[in-house]
Structure formats: structure tokens, C-alpha cells
Amino acid sequence: MIQLENVSKRYLTKKALNAVSLQIEPGHIIGLIGSNGSGKSTTLKLIAGLIQPTAGTVLVDGRIATRRICDKVAYLSELDSYYSFFTVNQMVDFYAQTFRDFDRKKAKNMLDFMKLNGTQKVKHLSKGNRGRLKIVVTLSRNVPFVLMDEPLSGLDPIVRRSIVKSLISFIDLGKQTVILTTHELQEIEPLLDQVILIKNGGILAQENVDDLRSRENLSLTDWMVKHYGE
Amino acid sequence: MGDPFNASSPIYLQLCERIKNKMVRGEIRPGDRLPSVRDFAIDSGVNPNTVQHAYRALEETGIVEKRRGQGTFVTEDREILQRMRSGLRSRHISAFVQEMSAMGCSEAEMLEGIRQFFKTKGEQL
Numbered sequence: 001m002i003q004l005e006n007v008s009k010r011y012l013t014k015k016a017l018n019a020v021s022l023q024i025e026p027g028h029i030i031g032l033i034g035s036n037g038s039g040k041s042t043t044l045k046l047i048a049g050l051i052q053p054t055a056g057t058v059l060v061d062g063r064i065a066t067r068r069i070c071d072k073v074a075y076l077s078e079l080d081s082y083y084s085f086f087t088v089n090q091m092v093d094f095y096a097q098t099f100r101d102f103d104r105k106k107a108k109n110m111l112d113f114m115k116l117n118g119t120q121k122v123k124h125l126s127k128g129n130r131g132r133l134k135i136v137v138t139l140s141r142n143v144p145f146v147l148m149d150e151p152l153s154g155l156d157p158i159v160r161r162s163i164v165k166s167l168i169s170f171i172d173l174g175k176q177t178v179i180l181t182t183h184e185l186q187e188i189e190p191l192l193d194q195v196i197l198i199k200n201g202g203i204l205a206q207e208n209v210d211d212l213r214s215r216e217n218l219s220l221t222d223w224m225v226k227h228y229g230e
Numbered sequence: 231m232g233d234p235f236n237a238s239s240p241i242y243l244q245l246c247e248r249i250k251n252k253m254v255r256g257e258i259r260p261g262d263r264l265p266s267v268r269d270f271a272i273d274s275g276v277n278p279n280t281v282q283h284a285y286r287a288l289e290e291t292g293i294v295e296k297r298r299g300q301g302t303f304v305t306e307d308r309e310i311l312q313r314m315r316s317g318l319r320s321r322h323i324s325a326f327v328q329e330m331s332a333m334g335c336s337e338a339e340m341l342e343g344i345r346q347f348f349k350t351k352g353e354q355l
Contacts, residue, residue, distance in 0.1 A: 028279065164275055168268075168276070192277060193277045213238065214240045
């Protein structure tokens with residue numbers, strides 16, 4: 001379980017999160033949605049232990065999220081962060097050496113599923129294939145929590161679709177929980193069973209997607225627009 | 231990936247509808263095993279928890295039954311299936327009639343329209 005208790009985060013003078021309390025139960029795929037600058041990435045980075053809260057506590061399975069929480073949390077950055085001179089296989093090797101929970105067999109299966117060529121240099125990959133490769137190395141870790149910051153942004157519909165499909169195929173919700181941020185709501189909606197709506201550094205709502213649909217008769221996009229009051 | 235879902239009704243209900251429609255059309259027959267939750271989820275691009283929810287909802291109506299360790303099977307109880315079929319039929323009819331009434335059609339006009347439809351386009355169905 002992930003718990004945020006009264007968490008605030010300030011970058012110099014700018015408030016990114018404001019006294020947020022949140023509980024995330026395991027076994028779900030959760031969408032963290034909100035406009036640009038609402039605090040989505042900050043929330044993920046706090047859970048991944050990559051940044052520390054200005055106030056409050058972040059707990060992952062009861063442990064305070066520091067850098068060492070990475071043995072429980074896999075994090076996919078929205079930035080492209082890798083050594084561009086690596087080949088695809090070398091990148092997989094690098095991850096396998098870095099993380100003890102890395103599953104090489106799963107990585108191999110996913111590379112095949114994504115039709116990625118292991119001998120190709122990362123810097124020569126198309127943007128779509130770099131997006132796919134990031135997914136492969138993140139999902140190949142057998143960790144209870146998988147965080148993905150904008151896994152679909154800037155990718156074409158075909159790549160987005162293959163990523164959505166790979167998420168369903170390679171995640172084991174009996175053992176894993178996924179939290180992802182996205183603006184591609186329409187595409188990702190059937191994949192989510194929960195959403196957390198965030199605005200100006202505060203949580204507006206946390207909902208089960210199907211409950212939301214039966215109660216409000218709205219798709220996620222419409223629901224978000226309604227809450228943002230635009 | 232499967233067809234898109236409509237925006238307003240819960241996805242698990244739409245999955246139930248799809249499965250029922252397949253039963254009515256005979257694509258899934260009494261006693262058949264439904265795909266595993268995981269396969270169905272991958273196939274339709276949906277969260278496995280949502281598929282689970284749909285299977286559970288179907289199970290509650292008796293249309294399918296779970297057999298421990300074997301999977302989920304369509305019931306062989308013809309009566310339940312018959313009831314589902316007539317339920318589905320009356321729902322479609324009432325939706326049709328509502329739409330037509332909203333357009334100001336009378337009963338006679340509707341019936342005449344349907345007859346006309348089958349005369350001209352019926353054989354294409």
C-alpha cells in the first residue's frame with residue numbers, strides 16, 4: 001500500500017503539492033490525471049523516493065520512501081534517460097545488473113512482443129521504439145509498484161496501442177500495482193480501474209472508474225473537464 | 231484490440247453485453263468455456279479487474295458459472311439462456327420504440343416501417 005500523509009512539496013518558492021493525503025491500495029491500475037503543472041510528476045517522484053517532501057510522509061508498504069525504496073518501486077521517467085551508445089541488448093543488461101529483481105526472460109519476451117531488435121543502438125531507434133524500450137525495461141522488473149510518468153506522450157496511435165496491450169499482458173495485478181500519469185485519457189481509460197484527479201497541487205477526487213461512469217454518466221475526459229470547471 | 235467503448239456506461243456492463251450478444255448469436259454456446267480473464271483483458275484492451283467484475287456480474291445472473299480451477303463456463307440451463315435472450319430482445323425493442331415515439335411515429339407507422347424495411351432491405355441482413 002502507498003500512503004501520503006499531509007505531504008507538501010515546494011520547489012524554491014513554487015508550491016507543487018499542498019498537504020496531500022492519499023491511500024493507494026495494491027492490485028489496481030491507477031491513472032493520475034490533471035492538467036500540466038498540477039503536481040502529477042511530483043507525486044510520482046515522491047513515491048519513487050527520487051525527491052523528498054517538504055512536509056509530511058510518504059510510505060510505501062510502511063517504509064518511508066527514500067532512494068532505497070527502488071527495491072519496491074520501478075519508475076519510468078517522462079524524459080529519455082539512457083546511454084545513447086548502448087544497444088538495446090546492452091540497455092537490458094545494464095538494467096539487469098542494476099536491479100536484482102530484473103527478469104531477463106520477461107524482457108526477452110517483451111522485446112519480441114514489441115518487435116525491437118536487440119542489436120540496434122538506442123540512439124538509432126525511432127522515438128516510438130525508444131518509448132517501447134523504456135516500457136520493456138520498466139515492466140521487466142518484478143516489483144510490487146510500477147510508476148510511469150507519461151508513458152504514451154508524443155507517440156503515435158499504433159505505438160500507444162502496443163504499449164497499452166503490453167501493460168495488460170505483462171503486469172500481474174495479483175502482485176503488482178501500476179500508477180501512471182497521462183493526457184491520453186480516451187485511450188487509457190479502459191485500462192484504468194481507478195483515477196486520482198489532481199489540480200493545483202491538491203487531490204480533487206479518487207474514484208473507481210466504473211462507479212464513476214455509472215454514477216455520473218460521464219467518460220473520464222468529460223469528468224475531468226467538469227471538475228476543472230472549464 | 232477490441233472495439234471502442236461508449237463513454238457513458240460502465241465498461242464492465244458493456245463487456246457483459248458483448249458476451250451476451252455473442253451467446254445470442256451462437257458464437258458462444260451453452261457449456262462453452264469463456265476465455266480466461268487475462269486473455270479476455272488482453273483481447274479487448276481492458277483492465278483485468280474490469281473483466282473479473284463482468285464475469286462476476288454474469289455469474290450472479292446465472293448465465294455463466296465458475297468451476298473451481300477450470301474457469302468460467304456458459305450455463306447449460308436453456309431456460310436461463312432463453313430468459314436472457316427474450317430480455318435482450320425486449321430491451322432492444324423498447325429502445326427502438328422510444329426513439330421512434332420521440333420522432334412522433336405512431337404504432338401503425340412503426341409496424342408499417344418495419345414491414346417496408348424487410349421488404350426492401352431485409353434480405354441483406
